[in-house]
């Protein structure tokens with residue numbers, strides 16, 4: 001059956017052009033001249049729409065508003081936004097709001113067809129094929145940074161006993177993965193590892209899900225249910241989002257931890273269980289205790305061995321290894337063994353991004369890129385959402401009709417400093433970082449040669465490199481100095497010499 005595309009544009013001429021182009025590419029179309037009726041249609045039957053082509057500038061509910069409303073309602077239908085020449089700022093906003101791609105008016109039928117086919121490919125590939133999780137040990141955790149080495153070393157120690165552990169850290173940093181590794185490395189390996197997301201269970205069901213219920217214990221309890229504590233008997237219970245647990249359940253949990261016994265709903269006697277507890281939270285638990293939302297006695301019972309898992313932006317050294325790891329995994333999982341190379345501009349972009357969604361976000365971004373990758377190289381053009389969020393990276397509208405979101409424009413053929421670096425062999429796989437960025441996706445590198453083919457003066461190259469490093473490391477002076485291999489005072493002197501404003505390295509200092 002043909003895919004159905006919603007076209008939302010207030011301009012009747014544009015609507016006709018888009019309809020003709022989409023239908024020529026084999027899609028069924030539905031037309032809307034403003035955002036509100038399109039939203040009503042989407043809310044009515046979202047499953048019957050495969051993609052949306054959305055004009056950003058419309059009266060009343062504009063494209064950005066419609067996009068926000070769709071995301072608020074949890075709709076993941078891919079949206080291709082279209083903008084007029086020079087509307088790049090709005091495009092950046094739209095990409096941040098989750099648009100899949102953007103095109104510039106008047107879009108060519110070929111460009112629209114390519115964008116829609118990419119959008120449909122990603123949405124139809126479904127959820128990420130999960131990495132091997134059950135039984136995964138410390139060896140499966142990718143870590144290159146000293147911060148993660150510390151986490152792993154604490155994890156190994158925790159595995160040597162049954163001490164209650166609390167893993168603290170933002171969502172997506174790998175807390176559950178570490179909990180599994182602790183279990184896999186402990187004497188309980190091979191025993192049940194049961195996960196409960198305390199924040200996701202409706203309040204009235206938490207007690208029976210955790211501690212179980214007898215048949216007929218309450219209306220609707222048609223059968224006996226053992227509960228997660230019983231399921232985990234002999235193994236480990238992983239309590240995710242522990243900070244979301246209601247106060248009445250906290251009391252019962254305290255009893256289970258203190259006495260090793262649980263009270264099943266509707267049962268007359270308590271039951272002994274042998275469960276190792278690992279909890280996780282992305283809240284500041286001590287602040288929750290201070291605010292009276294989390295019991296202090298329970299806090300001290302659970303938090304005997306705290307492990308803080310840092311956010312990915314605080315351990316950027318892990319990013320290249322993670323990118324290679326996920327690339328290899330998804331290339332295999334999606335049957336694309338041809339993908340063996342990561343372009344340096346892609347690696348630079350991914351390393352510079354701050355990853356608010358941490359490793360989960362990185363994993364999803366690489367998954368999406370591998371789905372879209374038709375060649376053998378992962379390029380930065382496969383990460384338009386990330387590029388849109390990067391200060392210093394510009395979405396160059398001139399190349400949009402070529403089907404690519406291009407990154408900073410540089411003299412095309414001149415060999416850059418980075419381009420002269422040798423290929424890097426990946427340690428985790430046979431993947432290779434490509435030393436030469438493909439044409440049109442040039443690295444924001446410093447070129448060694450002028451457009452006339454002559455070597456540039458050292459001072460010019462140095463100045464450009466310092467400006468680039470300041471943007472790349474977001475003005476973190478110690479990091480910039482360390483990476484450039486100079487002292488901080490030398491760096492400050494050079495900023496003065498070259499009149500570089502560290503807060504805005506692309507401009508001249510005042």
Ligand SMILES: Nc1ncnc2c1ncn2[C@@H]1O[C@H](COP(=O)(O)OP(=O)(O)OP(=O)(O)O)[C@@H](O)[C@H]1O
Nearest residue numbers: 131140141142170171172173174175176177359360
């Ligand atoms: N160091 C790592 N190496 C490889 N994969 C990782 C690593 N850390 C996390 N992941 C992957 O990232 C994803 C998110 O990890 P995980 O679910 O463990 O995070 P979390 O901190 O428990 O998140 P949440 O708080 O939202 O539950 C998983 O698919 C996991 O396999």
